[in-house]
Amino acid sequence: MAYEVEAPKYVRLAQTIQRRIEDGTYAPGTRVPSENQLVQSFGMSRPTVVRALELLKRDGWLESRQGYGTIVRGRPEVVEQKDRRGRDALERDESQAPGRLVEVGHVSVPARIASALGLPKRTKVLVRRFLVEEDGEAVELVSSYFPAGMADGTELDSSETLSGSVRQHLEARKKVRFDHVTERVSARLPEADEAELLGLPDGVPVLSVLVVVCDASGQALQVADVLLPADRQELEDTYRLN
Known part of the structure; x- marks a missing residue:
C-alpha cells in the first residue's frame, strides 16, 4: 500500500501564486489579492495564506509596501542563479x-x-x-x-x-x-x-x-x-x- 506524500498547504499555495506571476496573471508592479480574497479563492485558512505570502516575500517574488499592500516583484534574479x-x-x-x-x-x-x-x-x-x-x-x-x-x-x-x-x-x-x-x-x-x-x-x-x-x-x-x-x-x- 502506497501512502501519498503531500507538500504542505502553504507551499502548494505559494507555488500556485508563483505560477500566476510567471504566466502574467499577477503582473510585476501590481498588487496581489488581499489575504481575505486569497482565503476565499483557495479555501485555505488565513494562517496558511499568510505563511505562503511570507515565503514568497522571503524568496523575492513579492514585497510589502506601506500604505499600498503586497505587490509583485516578478521572478527574482537569485532564483535564476540558485544551484539546484x-x-x-x-x-x-x-x-x-x-x-x-x-x-x-x-x-x-x-x-x-x-x-x-x-x-x-x-x-x-x-x-x-x-x-x-x-x-x-x-x-x-x-x-x-x-x-x-x-x-x-x-x-x-x-x-x-x-x-x-x-x-x-x-x-x-x-x-x-x-x-x-x-x-x-x-x-x-x-x-x-x-x-x-x-x-x-x-x-x-x-x-x-x-x-x-x-x-x-x-x-x-x-x-x-x-x-x-x-x-x-x-x-x-x-x-x-x-
Whole structure:
C-alpha cells in the first residue's frame, strides 16, 4: 500500500501564486489579492495564506509596501542563479552527460527512500545509478529510485543510457507531470560501494542531497540520492532580507 506524500498547504499555495506571476496573471508592479480574497479563492485558512505570502516575500517574488499592500516583484534574479542539484539530476541527458551508468536493477528500497516514496520497507523498487565524471574524476553519484509501477512501460530498466533526461522519458511514457521537488541535504559516511565509485579514502564523508520529485497532488514519482564528496563542496545561498 502506497501512502501519498503531500507538500504542505502553504507551499502548494505559494507555488500556485508563483505560477500566476510567471504566466502574467499577477503582473510585476501590481498588487496581489488581499489575504481575505486569497482565503476565499483557495479555501485555505488565513494562517496558511499568510505563511505562503511570507515565503514568497522571503524568496523575492513579492514585497510589502506601506500604505499600498503586497505587490509583485516578478521572478527574482537569485532564483535564476540558485544551484539546484535535483533539477540537474532530473534533466541530465544520460547519452550526452560526462559519466557512465554503473547500475540498473531491482532492489529492496532503503529505509529513507521508502519513507520519501511512501512505500513499506523491503518493497522492491527500480534503481538507476549514474556516475558523473569530469576530467576522469568522479564528482557525483546519482541513485534514482522508482516505484515498480512507475517503471512499467518505460526503458528505465534498460542497461543502456537514455536518450534525453529521466524527466522527459517519464513524462512522455507515463503521461505524468513533474510539478515540484523537495531537496534534503545531510552528511554521512558513504557505503563501501559508494566510496569505491567516488574514489574516496576511508573516513571521507559525502553530502547527500535527497531529491523527492512529486506531481501536483504531492504524489512522489521518483526519489534521487545525489552524493557529492564532502571535501570538494562548498554550499552558498543568496536571499533577500525583508
